[in-house]
Amino acid sequence: MDPTPSLQIREADGSREEPLNMLFKDVLWWTLGIVALIVLTIRILEILWAKLRQVSAMSQPRDKQGYWRISQWSWMPPLKKHLTYAPLLRKRHNREFRLSSAVNVGTLPSRLHSLLLFLYLASNTAYMFVLDWSVANKFALCAELRGRSGTLSVVNMIPLVILAGRNNPLIPLLKISFDTYNLLHRWIGRVVVAEVIIHTVAWAIPAVAHKGWSAAFGAAVKSVFIGSGFWAAVAMTLLLLLSLSPIRHAFYETFLNTHIILAVVALGGTWIHCSSASLPPLPWAIAVVALWMADRLARVLRLVFTNWSNRGVTDALCEALPGEVTRVTLQLPRYVRIEPGTHAYLRFWGVRPWESHPFSIAWVEYQAANALPTSEKEPLTAVDRKTASTSVSFIIGAQTGMTRLLYDRASKSPAGVRLRAAMEGPYAGHHNLDSYGHVVLFAGSTGITHQISHVRHLLDGYNEGMVATRRLTLVWIIRTYETLEWVRPYMDMILRIPNRKDILRIQVFVTRPQNPRDIVSASSTVKMFPGRPNIPLLLVKEVQDQIGAMSVSVCGPGGLADDVRGAVRAVQGDSVIDFIEESFTW
Ligand SMILES: Cc1cc2nc3c(=O)[nH]c(=O)nc-3n(C[C@H](O)[C@H](O)[C@H](O)COP(=O)(O)OP(=O)(O)OC[C@H]3O[C@@H](n4cnc5c(N)ncnc54)[C@H](O)[C@@H]3O)c2cc1C
Structure with a gap:
């Protein structure tokens, strides 16, 4: 039974x-x-190879x-x-699948x-x-x-x-x-x-x-x-x-x-x-x-350490800019070391303080007590650091939530508003471009924040003989001419860096210019164009003049990132062309 x-x-x-x-x-x-160990081994080999390349190439001329x-x-x-x-599959990776402007179905791995x-x-x-x-x-x-x-x-x-x-x-x-x-x-x-x-x-x-x-x-x-x-x-x-x-x-x-x-x-x-x-x-x-x-x-x-010291707490100057963007400059009450290509989480007192959102760090200045502002690369002495404060800038596009409220708040005063704020970070910044002879940076809209920190770092490194970079191309795609205002103070500083004409080329593409007469190239090294760039063609031209190992990086909307990825794959031949993608979407 x-x-x-x-x-x-x-x-x-x-x-x-x-x-x-x-x-x-x-x-x-x-x-x-084992997978983690394999990745770690690859990373260590990559770092050693890049160091070898940097040390052997940084004192060499471009040819x-x-x-x-x-x-x-x-x-x-x-x-x-x-x-x-x-x-x-063929091309799509970071461009989101959308059923409507509000319904985002995600991206493809x-x-x-x-x-x-x-x-x-x-x-x-x-x-x-x-x-x-x-x-x-x-x-x-x-x-x-x-x-x-x-x-x-x-x-x-x-x-x-x-x-x-x-x-x-x-x-x-x-x-x-x-x-x-x-x-x-x-x-x-x-x-x-x-x-x-x-x-x-x-x-x-x-x-x-x-x-x-x-x-x-x-x-x-x-x-x-x-x-x-x-x-x-x-x-x-x-x-x-x-x-x-x-x-x-x-x-x-x-x-x-x-x-x-x-x-x-x-x-x-x-x-x-x-x-x-x-x-x-x-x-x-x-x-x-x-x-x-x-x-x-x-x-x-981290939050407490970064934003509090015996000299006070963090505050932020928030300025509304054309194109519904807020430029935020935080004043941290201590020295915080920040590498290029990093991001941090921000929260603002009075603007949904319980929320914290990630933003790329565009610009960093150190201010030692009783001294002039010091550039990111100039080393502060250990004594200076004890009394230094750090100013960190972000460019924040207004979406529909906290970023929109922040923009509305900043718009109330033409000179901007000051708010208590807190920064958690910096995070990431894993990509070191110092060993590349040739660096091409693509930015779409607010993606410029990520790239501009690399531009400054590489120019400073070039002047100090610490990087291999001999050609640096920045391609920025924006909708309107007024968008240039977002990073004007930082661009002005970059254009004043000695010897920048030796290596830096900037190309700005304005896709919807209000007045075509605005689109004039300032010089042969800073050019403006109406419309969208032909990314595959642009990259082929860069590869024709390639100096040493090349790194191509993109930060911007998913569609742009997919275009650049496609172009980088198309130019893979016998030369070294690495691709780095920083995405705000996930
Ligand atoms: C690493 C990284 C760096 C970024 N850097 C910048 C930058 O420099 N400038 C810039 O303008 N934007 C940047 N973003 C995007 C920015 O974080 C979002 O636009 C912002 O969080 C939207 O806030 P909101 O409340 O207005 O969003 P909503 O209007 O509510 O949502 C808009 C979109 O943002 C996403 N989002 C909302 N909150 C978060 C969050 N906490 N973390 C991640 N995604 C979120 C939503 O899923 C939605 O897809 C970055 C994102 C990441 C992941």
Whole structure:
């Protein structure tokens, strides 16, 4: 006679396949660890190679960088063209899919990202379903699946939380960009939620068969073990649904706040669930909570350190500029070292102070007490630093939320308004361009903030003989002539840097000029054009005159970034042409 379901369930519960779960836990961690080590090794080799190039080329004239112009490995340019710089399909990567101006469905991962994500999804699926399918007692199969999915979900929570943290040391070590770690966080999150749902279903099938629906789900209220797991699963499912791209982009702040609250419920529930039954994943659940809290603590400490000193607190001058943009200049009450290409999170007292938003750092000045402003590159002495303050400038385009309120506030006074503010950062700035003989920077609209910091750094480095750069081309695409006003003070300073004509060429493309007579080129090194640039042609011309290794970087709308990416792929031949994308979209 067949045993009753209750007997089968009791038998099944005794047969959890823990050794196999532990094996897959180890395999998953080893795989993630090995991938991180491979990326780290590549990064270290890249840094060493770039240092070698910089040191050997920085004292050479432009025509003596031939060795660095040619790729030393013939397989490298095709690899970049077809894998590392390739979009998933033909061209589209960062241009967002939009159903309407308000509904943003997100972007497509690159080919390399897609490959990594596929391997990650496939391995998790394989680990999940290596089960004893031949077992006669199907409740035993459920028990095995429940143990496996639960174990894998907690294991995956560790990289999930690591990749949610801004202060995660892996980000600078592995040089992971903002959109890459967001992408990985989103996909690992989806896998965790899928595993949690499978875990819940694998628990519910025998529980309902044994006691019926009301008793099984009644335990979600009565039992600490079942209840904590059940509510953590509900929180995670909501996390997944509320983080879908259209919701996330349309209601970013609501998404962010509910995301944090639900994450606290999910992580707390997981901890209680594991500890109330002394489950093997308990230490990892504790590690997940500790990692999350460590990042939050690091943010608070950075915020306090950056914005407070015995000389006062940070304040901001906010000036409304043409084209619905606010130029914000923060006065930090201490010396904060800021590299080119970094961004920071800003919050303003009186303008939704509970929100903080990321913006690229356009310009930095240091002011030692009783001294004239000092440029970013001139070293302050250790004594100066103790008394120095830092002024940091941003260009902020008005969208529909906090940035719009800030612009409205700044528009009230032609001289600008002063607000209390706080800066958290700087973050990122992983890309060092000092070793490239030839640098081409593309900026679209407010993307100029990211590029202008590199221009100044490279010009200063050229004058000090510290960089290999011998040709620097900045291409800025703007809608109207008035947009030039955004960065006029910084451009004026750049144009006054000695010897800048030796290496710097600026091309400004005005796509919708109000008055065509405004579009006049100031000199042969600073040119203005009406309309859009022909990016492939422009890049071919740069490559014809390539000096040493070339870096092409883009910061701007997704469509522009995709055009530049396509053009860089098209010119991959036998010379070294690297591509760097900084995106404000994700
Ligand atoms: C690394 C980075 C650097 C950036 N640098 C600049 C810059 O120099 N100048 C500039 O004008 N813009 C920059 N942005 C974009 C800027 O962060 C958003 O435009 C701003 O957060 C919009 O705020 P809002 O409340 O007005 O947004 P909303 O009008 O509510 O939303 C507009 C868009 O911004 C997104 N968004 C809203 N809040 C955030 C947030 N906290 N983090 C990320 N995205 C958000 C929304 O998903 C939506 O797609 C940068 C973005 C990133 C990720």
